Amino acid sequence: MSNKQKHLELVQGIINRLSTNSSLLKGWSVTLVSALFALSTSDSRANLIYVAYIPIAVLWGLDGFFLCQEELFRKLYDRVRVLPEEKIDFSMDVNQIKGKERPTWIRATFSKTLIPFHGMLILPIVVMTIFNLYTNYIQRGNN
Numbered sequence: 001m002s003n004k005q006k007h008l009e010l011v012q013g014i015i016n017r018l019s020t021n022s023s024l025l026k027g028w029s030v031t032l033v034s035a036l037f038a039l040s041t042s043d044s045r046a047n048l049i050y051v052a053y054i055p056i057a058v059l060w061g062l063d064g065f066f067l068c069q070e071e072l073f074r075k076l077y078d079r080v081r082v083l084p085e086e087k088i089d090f091s092m093d094v095n096q097i098k099g100k101e102r103p104t105w106i107r108a109t110f111s112k113t114l115i116p117f118h119g120m121l122i123l124p125i126v127v128m129t130i131f132n133l134y135t136n137y138i139q140r141g142n143n
Helices: 002-039 045-080 105-109 115-143
Strands: none
Touching: 002 045, 002 115, 045 105, 045 115
16 A cells, blocks of 8 residues: 555645745735735825736636636646555646536636635625725816
8 A cells, every 4th residue: 555655645745835935925915906906005105006906817817717727736636645656657647637526716716615705805895995986076166
């Protein structure tokens, strides 16, 4: 059983790294959005809030990528788990997972785990964007 156990440990190590990367991205998302939100509170920098959409979109996409890769390696783990000892070849190739079984980046990006987190980051920015647009509209009307 030592070959199978070692192969499973290798796959599990990759899954752990992908999960850690996803957590780090979430932390960076909150930090960057909070910083841009704080900087945009002064009247002279109110339009800076629009820049906050960029890191949210990029980091959400990266988070989806890591989740997709994590799902692929979980499926590889399941395959290795049931392989007989003599068929263990230490392959880390996730391209062998095909068809309906294969997760996609778009499905992972818009999964029920990522939408609530990243959606809650976008919501205050959308509210501030609407507030900015409304304030600018009122100011133009008074001039």
